[in-house]
Amino acid sequence: MKIIFYDAKQYDIDSFEKQRKNYPDIESIYLEADLTEDTARLAEGCEGVCAFVSSTITGSVLRRLHEHGVKLLLMRCAGYNNVDIKAADKYGITVLRVPGYSPEAVAEHAMALALAVTRRIHKGYIKVRENNFSLNGLMGLDFHGKTAGIIGTGRIGAAMCRICHGFGMRVIAYDVYQNPDLDFVKYYPLSEVLRESDLISLHCPLTESSYHLINTETISLMKENVVFVNTSRGALVNTEDLIKGIRSRKFHGVGLDVYEEETENVFENRQEDILESSVTARLLSFPNVIVTSHQGFFTEEALAAISRTTLENACAFERGRIIKENQVK
Incomplete structure (x- = not known):
């Protein structure tokens, strides 16, 4: 499974790469750019995209992702008020999150x-x-x-x-x-x-x-x-x-x-x-x-939990076994 990570900072990359050793079936691409209607095209060929709480994922963004074959939106955070859930459902995109990282x-x-x-x-x-x-x-x-x-x-x-x-x-x-x-x-x-x-x-x-x-x-x-x-x-x-x-x-x-x-x-x-x-x-x-700059989540333990749960969400989706408590409906 190929996943593209938007708005990836170096600490995101380090944390995900450390955890990804335990998930060899996942291929990751990291982008500095945030997920927008324009950058959605970069997800071409990827089954999943990963975004953070600072991204604004509107219906038009989800439509573009759908056009490029994206089936899964992974939120590496607990909140999802920045995601148009009705549009995600309309375009057949499953949204999974990390409800309890730390x-x-x-x-x-x-x-x-x-x-x-x-x-x-x-x-x-x-x-x-x-x-x-x-x-x-x-x-x-x-x-x-x-x-x-x-x-x-x-x-x-x-x-x-x-x-x-x-x-x-x-x-x-x-x-x-x-x-x-x-x-x-x-x-x-x-x-x-x-x-x-x-x-x-x-x-x-x-x-x-x-x-x-x-x-x-x-x-x-x-x-x-x-x-x-x-x-x-x-x-x-x-x-x-x-x-x-x-x-x-x-x-x-x-x-x-x-x-x-x-x-x-x-x-x-x-x-x-x-x-x-x-x-x-x-x-x-x-x-x-x-x-402070939205740093409440920013500890080594929390980042490790976010990375691990996000990758587990991706693997479960790939195998057709969605972790229900992590699914956004």
């Missing part, structure tokens, strides 16, 4: 962001590098004894619940489906979680109903001086409303690994560019905000 990787990054903004680590680091050892502007908060509100308690959200519990926090959560493994977590309606939490962390998928879940109305329900973290999907948050909340001093700190309008920035070096998005520039201007 929940701890993302959850640990979420807590790292929460700790960093809470204790002003980003500001302290810069000050000390300039030989400024004063504590002005570095006042933090304790998490121990406080309430953590986790929105979404799937694999990643559950891992975040356990981390917060380990910090000695009271953990409450909102989810359509309650996780029976989290016996220390109390579930409440979303409004109650927002009202009671000192730390709010998003771990839910992006759907029509969750789009802009965090907005002026829901922000108004939150406690004053709350810590807010999003490592899930940027569009869960109305960024303009978030900025208004930051300006009104609603938040002690905000940590974002994802944000709206990140498409042009994520995984790219833009040091020499003037950022077109004023929203991004405004987020970066606030002293109590930390933005």
